[in-house]
Amino acid sequence: MRLYNTMSREVEEVRPSDGTVRIYLCGVTVYDYSHIGHARTIIVFDVLRRYLIHRGYSVKFVQNFTDVDDKIIRAAREKGVRPLELAEYFIEQYFNDFDRLNVLRADHYPRATEHVGDMHALIKGLMDKGYAYTTSKGVYFSIVRDADYGKLSKKPIDELKAGARVEVDEEKLDPLDFALWKFAEDEPSWDSPWGRGRPGWHIECSAMSMKYLGETFEIHGGGEDLIFPHHENEIAQSESLTCKEFARHWVHVGMVNVKGEKMAKSLKNIEPIRSALSRWGPNAIRLYCLSAHYRKPLEYDESLLRQALAVWRDVENALFELEHAMQVPADEGSRVADELRAIVDDSFSTFMESMDDDLDTPRAIASLLVPIRAVNRYAAEDMLDGSIAGAVMKRLNDMLFILGLRRADVSMEERARIEEMVRRRSMLRAEKRYREADEIREMLRAEGVELVDHRDRTVWKKLG
């Protein structure tokens, strides 16, 4: 597949050397609930991963948790809990949110605090090679020793120095030198060959990505706000040490904006995932996050979520119609089945083509809607049957898998109960006892089950 590479600023073919695509995603710092901005990045990578899996690659996916950091320590102090407890709590919340968003679990979720030893090894290596030095505050990486520093963000170093907004630290050799290890005595802190302290922010990702994926791997990414300085510094550390290319492909996801401003905790304009979930549900949120190309900014606005939900309702409707149609005796060699098969095959190839072209999800979604619409049309004309449903299910499911969309789960018990109520209502309707029939419909609606009356049967769907 072809993907834009921030390093070259060009769309390039992803070419894993051995059929395995190794992906490292910079995850979240766990000091608060995750918001829609995080969801976008993580969902985009989830879809990338799902697509690659579907294409037959084996994918090794690693995503870190930054669980030691000044913000965590500050937040813990305010709440009167220990920093690691706070981090643990928000990690649990993270899984809660993203499981509900149907994001596949990574192969590893390394935590910074569990890899301090690995970081020490890297820092020692950098010291030995003369890339790092010690001051009274910590151990720093010296960027002047790194000839190609700035190659990812394409920043001329002189410019950065001139406009440096970072505090001037007289002890550093260069204002752009960054901490590998910061001396500190308070909790949490670890002993190190240079003194007790905590890791700098960037070293954890170098240590953990190389540990789980090797010194060179295929894809490294995150939000585009990580390009500088985070990813730039990771490259500097890692490549200075190994003398090898760190990641082949750098993938960065655009920001979610609120009224034109970036959604950020510091701006107090965040929409937590948990509250968005309760209002729109996982599928609408996923469709919303994928409704714009991943490298473009995405505006957070209720009308867009509403739109995404409307799209999902169409998809969901088609899925339930198909499921019910499976029980309708098939008309052998049905012309409609052939037509629908042609429509869905065509849609599928456009879908895959779009995904292959730098993850063009808006176009992919548009092509998915073609067979959805066709199914709904046949359903409205009461023309669906088992053979038709069979003709489209597989391809449709492939597309839904890649986008990570799925309709609500219905347990056997729930299914039986719903169908019993539907049967009762049908009988009441046959006797024209509409008030009682409507009561049943209302009861079901209250629990998120919608009924669709067809000529001689009623299709129910559980809203997801």
Added chain:
RNA sequence: GGUGGGGUGGCAGAGCGGCUAUGCGCCCGCCUGCAGAGCGGGUAUACAGGGGUUCGAAUCCCCUCCCCACCUCCA
């Protein structure tokens, strides 16, 4: 100032040299005991502005204007 990315119908958003993108919204119908959902049809004379190149440009080139992100922690 530097580095990137953009400006497409009421809104969102593909297209990147010739073929209706698509969706939401809105209007009118159909279906229905009613309702919702769905379906059909219609609506938008769309491509920031100005010059080129071309038989033909939203798509290529030049100029101008405007927007956003990053350059500090940040997905």
